[in-house]
Amino acid sequence: MHKLVAAALARSPDRISLATLGGRKGVAITLGYLDSAKWPAWVAKVAHTSEAVLKLAKEHQALLALAPWAEELGVPRVLDWQCDSTNACLLTSAVAGRLVRIIFRLAGEPGSGSEHLNAALSWLERFRRTIPAGGGGPAREAAIAALAPLKEECGAVAGLRSLLESAAEFAAAPSHGDFWYGNLRFDGKRAGVFDWSGLAARSPLHDIFKLLTSCCFEYGGAVKTPPDVAAFGSIWFSATPLARYFREKIRPVSDDQAELRTAFYHFLAESILIAGPSTRGIWYKITSILERRGFPAPGSLLPAGIWT
Amino acid sequence: MAHHPRWLETLALRCRCGNDIQLSSDGYICGCGRKAGAWDGAKAVIGSPIPYWGEIPQDQMRRLLDESERNGWRAAVQANLEPVLSEYVTTPDRAAFQEILPLSSGALVLDVGAGMGGIAAELARNYRVVAQEGVAERADFIALRAAQDGLSENLAVINGDVNSVEFAPGQFDAAIVSGVLEWVGLFDTSKGVKEVQVDFLRRLRGFLKPGGLIYVGIENRIGWAQLRGVPDHSGIPYTSLLPRFLATWVCRRNRNYRSSQNVTYRTYTYTHGGFLKIFAQAGLRARSTHISVRGYDYPTELVPLVEEAIVTYTLEHLNRPGGLKTRLLNRARLAAAKPWFWRTFGADFVFVLEAAGA
Numbered sequence: 034m035h036k037l038v039a040a041a042l043a044r045s046p047d048r049i050s051l052a053t054l055g056g057r058k059g060v061a062i063t064l065g066y067l068d069s070a071k072w073p074a075w076v077a078k079v080a081h082t083s084e085a086v087l088k089l090a091k092e093h094q095a096l097l098a099l100a101p102w103a104e105e106l107g108v109p110r111v112l113d114w115q116c117d118s119t120n121a122c123l124l125t126s127a128v129a130g131r132l133v134r135i136i137f138r139l140a141g142e143p144g145s146g147s148e149h150l151n152a153a154l155s156w157l158e159r160f161r162r163t164i165p166a167g168g169g170g171p172a173r174e175a176a177i178a179a180l181a182p183l184k185e186e187c188g189a190v191a192g193l194r195s196l197l198e199s200a201a202e203f204a205a206a207p208s209h210g211d212f213w214y215g216n217l218r219f220d221g222k223r224a225g226v227f228d229w230s231g232l233a234a235r236s237p238l239h240d241i242f243k244l245l246t247s248c249c250f251e252y253g254g255a256v257k258t259p260p261d262v263a264a265f266g267s268i269w270f271s272a273t274p275l276a277r278y279f280r281e282k283i284r285p286v287s288d289d290q291a292e293l294r295t296a297f298y299h300f301l302a303e304s305i306l307i308a309g310p311s312t313r314g315i316w317y318k319i320t321s322i323l324e325r326r327g328f329p330a331p332g333s334l335l336p337a338g339i340w341t
Numbered sequence: 342m343a344h345h346p347r348w349l350e351t352l353a354l355r356c357r358c359g360n361d362i363q364l365s366s367d368g369y370i371c372g373c374g375r376k377a378g379a380w381d382g383a384k385a386v387i388g389s390p391i392p393y394w395g396e397i398p399q400d401q402m403r404r405l406l407d408e409s410e411r412n413g414w415r416a417a418v419q420a421n422l423e424p425v426l427s428e429y430v431t432t433p434d435r436a437a438f439q440e441i442l443p444l445s446s447g448a449l450v451l452d453v454g455a456g457m458g459g460i461a462a463e464l465a466r467n468y469r470v471v472a473q474e475g476v477a478e479r480a481d482f483i484a485l486r487a488a489q490d491g492l493s494e495n496l497a498v499i500n501g502d503v504n505s506v507e508f509a510p511g512q513f514d515a516a517i518v519s520g521v522l523e524w525v526g527l528f529d530t531s532k533g534v535k536e537v538q539v540d541f542l543r544r545l546r547g548f549l550k551p552g553g554l555i556y557v558g559i560e561n562r563i564g565w566a567q568l569r570g571v572p573d574h575s576g577i578p579y580t581s582l583l584p585r586f587l588a589t590w591v592c593r594r595n596r597n598y599r600s601s602q603n604v605t606y607r608t609y610t611y612t613h614g615g616f617l618k619i620f621a622q623a624g625l626r627a628r629s630t631h632i633s634v635r636g637y638d639y640p641t642e643l644v645p646l647v648e649e650a651i652v653t654y655t656l657e658h659l660n661r662p663g664g665l666k667t668r669l670l671n672r673a674r675l676a677a678a679k680p681w682f683w684r685t686f687g688a689d690f691v692f693v694l695e696a697a698g699a
Contacts, residue, residue: 034439034440034441034442034443034444035440036445036446038440038443039443039445042443050629050645050646050647050650051440051441051629051643051645052631052643052644052645052647052650052653052654053437053438053440053441053640053641053642053643054642054654054657055437055641055642061437061440063440063441064650064653066645066647066649066650068647070649071649072649073649073650073653079440131652131653131656132653132656132657134656134659215657
């Protein structure tokens with residue numbers, strides 16, 4: 034047991050039961066449960082390899098950066114931290130709430146958890162409104178460049194391209210990096226998010242794609258096909274905060290950040306409906322297609338604002 | 342004088358006469374004249390080694406040792422053992438339980454029945470470990486892997502029968518008993534199985550410093566795996582579920598018994614309540630109880646018998662939704678996410694024990 038975990042146990046006036054959740058990629062996760070509490074009291078991540086130590090250090094940095102908004106966004110607070118080259122321990126508060134398996138059925142009736150999907154999308158909106166976005170010239174250039182090969186297959190691209198070119202600024206958005214339902218917890222409809230080691234500036238598409246596609250699953254042995262993807266849009270987008278944008282065409286927007294974000298959501302919807310993934314594939318195919326097309330790479334530097 | 346960890350100087354055996362015998366000397370001779378054992382190359386030999394038994398036949402084990410010396414133990418294991426066994430011997434996961442043991446760095450830990458050293462070697466990265474193993478070949482293997490992995494300063498190997506190595510009292514911070522308690526009945530047939538097990542635990546309790554802990558990993562007598570017909574320690578399915586006399590009767594008439602020391606049914610496991618009873622008889626109490634979801638051999642996922650922890654774990658490990666069967670199975674798993682259900686039918690238990698008066 035790491036000494037920070039031992040210290041947390043010793044500090045607690047109440048009895049704490051420990052659960053371990055395995056050593057994923059060199060990180061052992063231990064949860065501390067108070068017998069009477071609904072959620073874990075704290076979470077300890079212990080890294081045993083230099084690679085895992087680096088990842089944990091990133092998460093520690095991200096949580097410190099997000100600390101001013103921790104309450105509002107449901108982000109864990111750092112309780113303790115210790116690090117050397119081959120060992121690190123990050124002790125944080127736990128995110129209140131339970132895992133909800135948001136399910137999107139590719140065929141047939143809608144799945145479950147639409148209210149939670151909406152809550153997660155709302156959370157993303159709030160996250161981007163809350164966290165200050167810094168500069169972003171390179172992201173704009175990258176986004177424009179990435180659109181070029183899409184011209185033939187997606188009618189929305191031309192509009193988006195002119196939009197990007199005419200905008201005074203196009204900032205990459207702060208992005209969680211691994212925003213899938215497994216990293217979310219819901220207390221009622223209030224979402225909290227953990228596992229922040231991937232916090233960086235990226236395409237605003239990154240998180241939303243990851244979330245939406247993590248909710249899909251293979252149905253009856255069949256995988257996503259274009260009609261399925263169309264069903265994805267019609268069933269889910271109509272029930273989300275993005276609904277009002279969904280069926281509209283891309284229209285010229287000002288250089289206002291919110292408008293640009295809206296335009297990107299349009300682009301997301303259009304991409305799913307028109308370009309879509311290939312006839313076979315699962316969620317990562319979509320994101321890998323985007324990455325191949327040159328959207329800002331995961332792990333690019335955060336806008337300066339977030340660290341200050 | 343042979344090389345052994347310097348901290349071994351602080352460790353002593355207890356002679357039958359009541360005197361202590363320091364483990365740092367080459368020959369362990371008590372003031373009363375009794376010779377308890379001797380340091381032999383890379384290990385201490387205490388009493389008589391038990392007859393060979395293990396996961397592989399003795400000649401294969403000897404070949405493995407030879408090859409380990411020549412090519413390194415990891416390469417030898419991968420070349421000579423089945424993949425499942427190779428993983429079992431090499432994986433650090435077997436010591437993953439250390440995340441729930443409140444031990445300070447450098448604590449002195451006794452690994453009882455250390456086998457091929459998978460747990461002891463991993464613990465030796467953080468603690469000072471005494472690996473006690475009754476089979477000479479396996480003790481040699483532990484010493485070899487410790488030397489080749491640069492862990493010899495933290496890992497001392499004692500080759501001696503679990504029931505005969507007698508340490509002076511109050512020396513260890515923790516004792517690890519992973520997959521051992523159920524077997525100890527085989528090594529002392531002079532008493533009833535439960536009595537042997539209680540005596541064994543009582544002796545271990547005596548080896549501990551005040552506040553010391555015993556970690557026990559063991560199957561549930563009526564666990565899910567047993568109900569599904571996984572072979573019991575007897576080598577025969579369902580024997581743990583039978584009344585003891587009936588299990589003894591079955592084992593007497595069956596040749597599939599796993600140990601060469603075929604002495605009827607002496608590998609008792611218990612229900613949760615049964616374990617707590619024998620712990621209490623040994624002057625111990627459970628500080629925490631967990632279900633080791635991957636089995637006590639791979640204690641990477643330890644879930645305490647606390648409702649929220651069980652529900653959280655279950656939610657995170659439901660099958661991806663699919664057909665009716667999967668949906669029904671998921672619903673059943675959620676309905677079963679209750680402490681009483683896990684306590685009753687959980688496959689393997691992990692107990693962290695402390696002295697009852699602590």
